[in-house]
Amino acid sequence: MNRVWAFIMGDPLADRAVPPTGILARLTIFVAAAMAFLAIFALVLSLTAGRVASNWADDLAQSATLRLPADLDQTNEALRAAVNVLQTTTGVASARVLEPDEQRALLAPWFGPDMPVEELPIPQLISILPDEDGYDIAGLRARLQAEVPGAVLDDHGAWREPLLDAANRLRLLGWAILAIIGAVMAAMITTAAHASLAANAQVIRVLRLVGARDVYIAGAFVRRFTLRAALGAAIGAVLAIGLLQLLPQVDVTGVTETPFGFHGIEWLWVLAIPAVAAIVAFVATRRAAFRRLREQT
Amino acid sequence: MRAVVIESRRRFGHYSSVSKGKIVIELDNVSYGYGGTPLFSGVSLKLVPGSFHFLTGPSGAGKTTLLRLCYADLRAHAGQVRLFGQDAAHWSRDEVALARRRIGVVHQDCQFLDHLSIAENIALPLTVANRLTEAQNNLAELLSWVSLVPQAGQFPPELSGGERQRAALARAVIMSPDVVIADEPTGNVDWEMSQRLLALLVELNRMGKTILIATHDLAMIRSMKADVNARVLRLKGGQLMQAGAEL
């Protein structure tokens, strides 16, 4: 920790030994800021997709709906038979017949709130929740087939799986974007460091003539680029967070009012961005510097 | 200044560990040339501690090149260069750096960092050795030794030739080196200034430093003969020899 602090504080004269190159300083800060800005959104994409995926995976796991067609004769009898089947199936925690109000609520988004549900031939729905062990869908479907012909068991799987798949892919895509952002930043900073080293060839020569070791010369460059990258990344992250607050917040995940953002411990990711930028710059500049110093006589 | 150098000798004693009589810089049958054509060959040279040498020869004879071999800026194409008793042929860059802290060099073109003040340039060898805290005491006294106190805050391009040479000399001795090598230290200064610079080098020699000065100015060497027991070496036609009659 002391060494990190000493690195950040630096040695004023040692720092001045290598003159700053204005355009490269600005380029480094700009690149770090832009990359951090993009990284925040890639993180939001990943975290949101992750939330959506785990939410669906948890809540919808094995939950199902049994639908009794409206034109089924003797609906009440069929209803009783269906509930009977469900209650005697191992793995089913509850089977609940939806009230007309609930069915109306489900239809409201499509037909408006004044829909006279009672007068329409709409199917009766039964919501099924599994217990911890779950039930055998194929077996249940076979029993229903025999005892309540015409009933349709919808296990949500048909539409859940591709959505879950998509959410997971989006999350992976977010991580891949983050990796690309890191690689681009490393490449840009390496290039800037090489340009700075080349521009300071004569300074390096003088430092060597007075007995400077490679670690000392490299350190002057590494420290500068590392701090610039951290500063730029912090600026970019702050701008991105600010913009994020302006996004319309809608409940797409069903988990939270503010799906596009960071919650609780996720803020650590935001703090990690300048730190990661600094580490990337440190490694990139150090490699560039030692390579250059090896080549320059 | 005498007090300064003696004081810093004591303080940096571990860096000045050349034992009496041990050869500081030794060239043994050394050859060097640029681009395939040999500039000189079979050059041998021994600098014992406390000795004073002039290296003369016409312009282009290779004086600067020979000096660069002496502070490991170039590597001999043949023969051996021993600095402080060690063969420098296969030194790592770190070993070269550490050796340079024991060899003070006044370069022909001074080699300052133009964006640093004169005081910062003089302190640079201590800065890069992470011994800047030790500089504060020595720096003030060194500045007055070379009469540059008023110029301490100025930048190298603002100084006259003589002032630059004196600043370069101060930088060369701030680490209290065992050897001081000066390449044409009187190159573009007037007669009076060249006498002042040489007097400073003679003073350093009296304190026990080994001195090697390259110059093409024979009149200057003659003027020094009374003050110091100097050997004069002559580089000409690719050979190094003792100078004699022409002085």
Ligand SMILES: Nc1ncnc2c1ncn2[C@@H]1O[C@H](COP(=O)(O)OP(=O)(O)O)[C@@H](O)[C@H]1O
């Ligand atoms: N870096 C170099 N590359 C090629 N030729 C050089 C280089 N340095 C010096 N020379 C040539 O070597 C010869 C000797 O140069 P130098 O050692 O500077 O001589 P002096 O110091 O005696 O004037 C000159 O002809 C010079 O042009």
Ligand SMILES: [Mg+2]
């Ligand atoms: Mg020369």
